[in-house]
Amino acid sequence: MSENSKIEWTDHTFNSWEGCQKVGPGCDHCYAEARNARFAGGTAVNWGPGAPRRRTSPANWRKPLAWNAAHAEFFAVHGRRQRVFCASLADVFDNAVDPAWRSDLWNLILETPNLDWLLLTKRIGNAQAMLPIAPPLSNVWLGATIVNQEEADRDIPKLLAVPARVRFLSMEPLLGDVDLTSIPWGGHRVSVLQGWNQPEHGIHWVIVGGESGPGARPMQPSWARAIRDQCTAAGVPFLFKQWGEWAPNWMNDDDGKIPGSEWMDRFGKRRAGRELDGRTHDEFPRGAR
Numbered sequence: 001m002s003e004n005s006k007i008e009w010t011d012h013t014f015n016s017w018e019g020c021q022k023v024g025p026g027c028d029h030c031y032a033e034a035r036n037a038r039f040a041g042g043t044a045v046n047w048g049p050g051a052p053r054r055r056t057s058p059a060n061w062r063k064p065l066a067w068n069a070a071h072a073e074f075f076a077v078h079g080r081r082q083r084v085f086c087a088s089l090a091d092v093f094d095n096a097v098d099p100a101w102r103s104d105l106w107n108l109i110l111e112t113p114n115l116d117w118l119l120l121t122k123r124i125g126n127a128q129a130m131l132p133i134a135p136p137l138s139n140v141w142l143g144a145t146i147v148n149q150e151e152a153d154r155d156i157p158k159l160l161a162v163p164a165r166v167r168f169l170s171m172e173p174l175l176g177d178v179d180l181t182s183i184p185w186g187g188h189r190v191s192v193l194q195g196w197n198q199p200e201h202g203i204h205w206v207i208v209g210g211e212s213g214p215g216a217r218p219m220q221p222s223w224a225r226a227i228r229d230q231c232t233a234a235g236v237p238f239l240f241k242q243w244g245e246w247a248p249n250w251m252n253d254d255d256g257k258i259p260g261s262e263w264m265d266r267f268g269k270r271r272a273g274r275e276l277d278g279r280t281h282d283e284f285p286r287g288a289r
């Protein structure tokens, strides 16, 4: 399925296929699985081990070609290239997907050089082996979902090992405190926000967001502030996507409060909004064309 996306950091969303398997705590309330179940009348038919993944239609696969062709028009209005998020209903690096489908996706990315493809995965450990070496996909921004320190320690080094024009983190749903200035690397703990003095290294962009939907877990403001402050100190662009269901109780009423570093209330995603300490944070990677 593709659409003009409502997600704050992309212009389009493209799903080359649908279906997946849960791989970590960030998947607990997977929106895509719930959606798959709803369309199938109750139980998700494309989720879990052994479940078939569903390739989307040829008409859907033609949409990026149309977006690519509309580059000049878009650039004239916005002064930058279009961003395509792939994928919201699947994982590009899912082992259970037919390698021929993935190879078709790489070809589509090559055929659309005017688009920046944001490949965001919870399986970053597969990226190096699955991405093509030649020709390289120079219009790919490679991202890993990181929800807590354990995932940061385990997965950020894998992301850093893969060549990419832009490397980014989507820390949504953020479920705990994370220190990006202390990640294991070569027997030490290092900051992955410094780029080690070379722009092609390190993490180039960080997105933070809280969880939305039924059963959403609150994101403590101190967790979001810590990431913002680490990014600011290192000069790394930071985007605060949303609070999600829960937000700090700035209205000071007593309904539904739960204790934390600050009182949080269940406002719902729309009311909770996307301001952190009184302002939005909408930075993008430098040099993003």
Ligand code: SF4
Binding pocket: 019, 020, 021, 022, 023, 024, 026, 027, 030, 031, 032, 033, 088, 089, 090, 091, 122
């Ligand atoms: S990786 Fe993404 S699509 Fe797959 S189960 Fe987890 S949250 Fe859902």
